[in-house]
Amino acid sequence: MEHGQVAFCPFCRTQMNRLRPFCFSCGRSLQFLSGTEQVEGPDMLQQCIQYFNAGHSYAVIVDMMSCLHDVHISLRSLKSKLNDAGFFRRKDFSSxxxxxxxxxxxxxxxxxxxxxxxxxxxxxxxxxxxxxxxxxxxxxxxxxxxxxxxxxxRRFIRRTYHSMGPNYMWHVDGYDKLKPFGLALSGCIDGFSRKVLWLVCGPTNNDPTVIAHYFLSCVRNLGVTPMRLRTDCGTENGTMAAIQCTLRHHHNDYYSGASSHMYGSSTNNQRIESWWSIFRKGRCQFWMELLADLRDAGYFNGSHEHQCLLRYCFDDFIERDLDECVRLWNNHRIRPSRTASCPGGVPNELYYLPHRFDSRDCGFNIEQSELDAFPEAHLTRVPCGDPNMQEYLDFAMVHNHLRKPEYWQSSTELYLKLKQIAEL
CATH class of the missing domain: 1.10.10 (Arc Repressor Mutant, subunit A)
Known part of the structure; x- marks a missing residue:
């Protein structure tokens, strides 16, 4: 070996400053390396042993040494050197x-x-x-x-969802499939009963004030706040999370105070994400295809004016459709699931009568005086989301003797008429 070269034990990968007859670490004999280093380099056999341990065949090792290391060795020579080093395919099996x-x-x-x-x-x-x-x-x-x-x-192992009872965990999330058309949905579902607590369509679901308004309205109607609240990491949930932690700060349970709210990724917020999938198949796909047809026909270009006009024409009907969807869901029967510890049943029965399912209400009663500390934002109900646009469209409806639609076909016709009147 030339001065300055470094040798490695092919058995234990110990580095040596020069080639020795025996490895000082594992004690294995290294004399078989002494005839190869002067002809083909000291690293040639070590590289062959590395490829051998990786499971490559002899022919592949010969080809890799030739292509990757520019070392040409015959198949017979390779087998001979590996055998001399004590490496075999079908001999010397471990105990x-x-x-x-x-x-x-x-x-x-x-x-x-x-x-x-x-x-x-x-x-x-x-x-x-x-x-x-x-x-x-x-x-x-x-x-x-x-x-x-x-x-x-050959089955995928799913995690089991655990919940102690209604109001143990509320799952909140936004739904953006209709957002390209100016329709932003926000929903909340109780993890134990799968009762949908709110499902609202509005101009935005990214405004923290709007999401906090939905949360406070729900707490006021139910008179309870959940033990835990789970959301994704979006900034729109910050105000709602602060309100939840404030309402729970004087309680003495394990999840009181800051622990009463939990951030997490959307994919792990499984209760609401699973429900969005059901919602799309049963409701939202209709609206997505209807509005996509308007876009593909050239009647909708995604601008602010077009979004306001579309919301103005479809808002009432979509709200009624969402209310009907929530009402039917909360009164239908859910089959028991092997991937959840929650019982099957009707969401309203599971939520309001937990004792029938060997459970208990985990929520905390909230007095009106506690909610008065949070002045609720008075959100003006503007269907189109823009007061100026709303005023203009109301005037156009009266001036042209038009009426609000009752069916989606009428909503489409009204949209096309107002689009023509507004010259959009």
């Missing part, structure tokens, strides 16, 4: 006790999710054990029978 100890070590980690093929690869490449794949399969059946049975079912 069963060593394999079992190593597998038990992996089963305490994420390795408990491995199938026998992955476990066999880990044993060979991570621990440099010589083991048969059939042996790993049989040992894994003995050491981890539940994991083998679970993988044989």
């Amino acid at each position: 069963t006790n060593v394999i079992i100890r190593t597998m038990r070590l992996e089963l305490r980690r994420p390795g408990q999710l491995f199938g026998y093929r992955t476990m066999w690869q880990v044993l060979k490449q991570k621990y440099n054990l010589q083991v048969k794949r059939d042996q790993v399969m049989n040992l894994l059946r003995e050491l981890n029978p539940q994991g083998c049975k679970r993988r044989a079912r």
Whole structure:
């Protein structure tokens, strides 16, 4: 070996300042390296051993050494050098006790999710054990029978949703599928009963004042605040979160004060996200297709004026449709689920009669005096979202003797007429 070169033990990867007959770390003989370094370089055999331990075939190792390292070696020479170094495919298998100890070590980690093929690869490449794949399969059946049975079912393992009762957790989120048309939805659902507490359509669901108004209105109507409130990390939820924590600051339970509100990603806010999926299939898809047809026909370009006009024409009918959706949902029967600890039943019955389902109301009664500390924003009900546009459209309706629509077909006709009158 030339001066300045560094050698590595191919067995334990220990670095040495020069090539020695034996590795001072693992004690294995390194004399087989002494005839190769002068011809093909000191790292050639070590690289071959690395590819060998990675599971590549002899032919692939020869090709990789030629293409990646510019080292040309014959297949027979490669086998001879690996055999001299003590590396074989079908000889010198590791003892069963060593394999079992190593597998038990992996089963305490994420390795408990491995199938026998992955476990066999880990044993060979991570621990440099010589083991048969059939042996790993049989040992894994003995050491981890539940994991083998679970993988044989070929089913996705879902987490179980837990809730102690109604008002234990409220899930709040916005729905933006209709937002390109100026229709922003906000909803809240009780995690235990799956009762929809509010479902509102407005010009925006990004204004903290608007979301706080929905929350305070719901608390006033029910007279309770939840034990916990869960939202995503959007800035529109900040005011509502502060109100919830303030209402719960004088309580003495584990989730009182700041712990009564929980931020999380939208994908983990599973109760409301799951309900949005049902809502789209049963209700929202109709509106998405109807409004998309107007856009595709060239009658809607997404501008502020077009959004205001569309809200003005469709707002009443959409609100009635949302109220009907909530009423039907809260009175329909939900089947029991294996992925939730909550019982099945009618949401209104689950929410108002928890004792019938061996549960209890987890909410906290709120007095009106406590709510007076939060002056509720008086949100002016402007269907189109723009007072100036609202005044202009009201005048156009009276001047042209037009009436508010009762059905969606009439809403579409009114939209086209007012669009023509306003020259939009």
